[in-house]
Each structure stands twice: as structure tokens, then as C-alpha cells.
Amino acid sequence: MSSAERPRPHTGTLPPEGTVHPSAQVHDSRLGLFTDVGEGPRLLEVSLDDYSYCDRFADLAHVDVGRFSNIASFVRVGATDHPLDRASLHHFLYRSTRYWAEESDDEEFFERRRARRARIGHDTWLGHASQVKPEVTVGDGAVVASGAIVTRDVPPYTIVAGVPARVIRRRVEPGLAERLQRLAWWDWDHATLRERLPDFRRMGVEEFLDAYES
Known part of the structure; x- marks a missing residue:
């Protein structure tokens, strides 16, 4: 879906179909009931299940988000890697049409990105400016502290913090x-x-x- 299909900002009571701020960029994503997408985020191939929300300027890609997830401002999920095993890191390798009209983009590279989906469980809280890397699962009821960078799975009902994120205690x-x-x-x-x-x-x-x- 595109953001134009649900362009209403949050004005108080959420309607069943949820709200999407007019400034949000929502591409090829599914939004559940009572979801709320705040100002300025980007959602790319995201499943945001019922009652979940993302706040200002979140950046979510290739992720399945459970119900009642609380995603704070400036959170990033699914940030992809550049190719480390090639002569260059630059995206001219796979976004080649931006540089040469006769070239094609590397669709296999993008397919590999799409396949590396993250999962955010039910009743979770991702704190301000935290990050969750591709293919990582944040378990049900877990909390990711502000600024943490999550590089491995988070057990259910635990609280993680730090860079890289580590369990600091059970919720x-x-x-x-x-x-x-x-x-x-x-x-x-x-x-x-x-x-x-x-x-x-x-x-x-x-x-x-x-x-x-x-």
C-alpha cells in the first residue's frame, strides 16, 4: 500500500483502520487494525500487526512486527549491509541504473535483502534510536533500550541494552x-x-x- 491510501494524522481516538501521517512513506506493506504510523517514517515491505505503532522518523524494512508493539522515534529495523566481499562497498554495484542507463540493477542482491527478514514479537518496546539488524528476532514482551544495537536474537520478556545489545535483566x-x-x-x-x-x-x-x- 502507499501512504496516500491512509493519509490521516493521529488526532486522538484511533479508528479501526488506524492512522498514517501524511508525511509517512509506506511501500509494499500491510498495516493491521488500530495501527498508528507517525510523522516521517519509512516502511518498506513491513507487516505491522494490530495495535502496533511506530513513532516519528522510524525506518523499518523487511520486518514482521507482532501485535501491541511500541516502536519509538528514530528506531531502525532491518538496516541492510553493503557487500563486504567485493572490490567496492558502493551501491553502484547493485543500483547500477542510477549511473548507466543501459545497465540493469542487481535483482539477486535485492532478493537476498528481502529474504533477511527481522521479527519483532508481541507486546515489545523498541526504545528511541535503537536498531535491530536483519534476521534478528526480538521475542514477545522484550524491551530494547534507547540507543541499543541488536545483532542477535532477544529472548522473550528480557531487557537488552548496549552496543552490541546484551541482556541486562529479565522483565x-x-x-x-x-x-x-x-x-x-x-x-x-x-x-x-x-x-x-x-x-x-x-x-x-x-x-x-x-x-x-x-
């Missing part, structure tokens, strides 16, 4: 994390979320699980 202890993933509250429908909103607000993790595990 919740492992038993509770496993229970949260089994509960998968992010799959509840919109009406159920509204009904249980007071408990989301007032209950701690264990109390919430005790209330809603079947």
Missing part, C-alpha cells in the same frame, strides 16, 4: 513469562480488551495471570 521471571505467552492476551478481541482494561491497569503480572488463565 518478568521465566515462569511468569511462559504463562504470559500461553495466555496470549494479545489475541483477545477488541471488546474483551476493553472489558478487561481496568484489570490491565490495576493488577500486577501474577495477579492478572491468576485472574485470566483458564
Whole structure:
């Protein structure tokens, strides 16, 4: 889809179809229900699932984002590499039509880029100006600290920070994390979320699980 299809800025209550700021560049991407794309980002071949949002000037490419993901300003996901095993790093090697009209671009190079998809799990938080490299998975419930550069998979419900990013602590202890993933509250429908909103607000993790595990 293009940004022109959903050009409304965020004005308060999100409509079910979500909002896309007029300045956003959205190319070949799928946006779920209640998603929110802020000012100035670029989305290239992105799947942004229900309730997730990206803030100002995020740059997302070749990534599958789960539900309820919180992507802060200036986050970059899927930044691609230049060819390290050739005589030059420059993109004239694969964007050749910019330099010679009779040449063709290197489509195999772009296909390899597309195949290196990242995955951002449900209920995640990517802090301001953090980066997630291609083919990396950020697990459900995980937090990436501001400025971190994630080069390897992040376990569910952990907090990572630094360059390169390393686990600094668990967000919740492992038993509770496993229970949260089994509960998968992010799959509840919109009406159920509204009904249980007071408990989301007032209950701690264990109390919430005790209330809603079947």
C-alpha cells in the first residue's frame, strides 16, 4: 500500500483502520487494525500487526512486527549491509541504473535483502534510536533500550541494552513469562480488551495471570 491510501494524522481516538501521517512513506506493506504510523517514517515491505505503532522518523524494512508493539522515534529495523566481499562497498554495484542507463540493477542482491527478514514479537518496546539488524528476532514482551544495537536474537520478556545489545535483566521471571505467552492476551478481541482494561491497569503480572488463565 502507499501512504496516500491512509493519509490521516493521529488526532486522538484511533479508528479501526488506524492512522498514517501524511508525511509517512509506506511501500509494499500491510498495516493491521488500530495501527498508528507517525510523522516521517519509512516502511518498506513491513507487516505491522494490530495495535502496533511506530513513532516519528522510524525506518523499518523487511520486518514482521507482532501485535501491541511500541516502536519509538528514530528506531531502525532491518538496516541492510553493503557487500563486504567485493572490490567496492558502493551501491553502484547493485543500483547500477542510477549511473548507466543501459545497465540493469542487481535483482539477486535485492532478493537476498528481502529474504533477511527481522521479527519483532508481541507486546515489545523498541526504545528511541535503537536498531535491530536483519534476521534478528526480538521475542514477545522484550524491551530494547534507547540507543541499543541488536545483532542477535532477544529472548522473550528480557531487557537488552548496549552496543552490541546484551541482556541486562529479565522483565518478568521465566515462569511468569511462559504463562504470559500461553495466555496470549494479545489475541483477545477488541471488546474483551476493553472489558478487561481496568484489570490491565490495576493488577500486577501474577495477579492478572491468576485472574485470566483458564
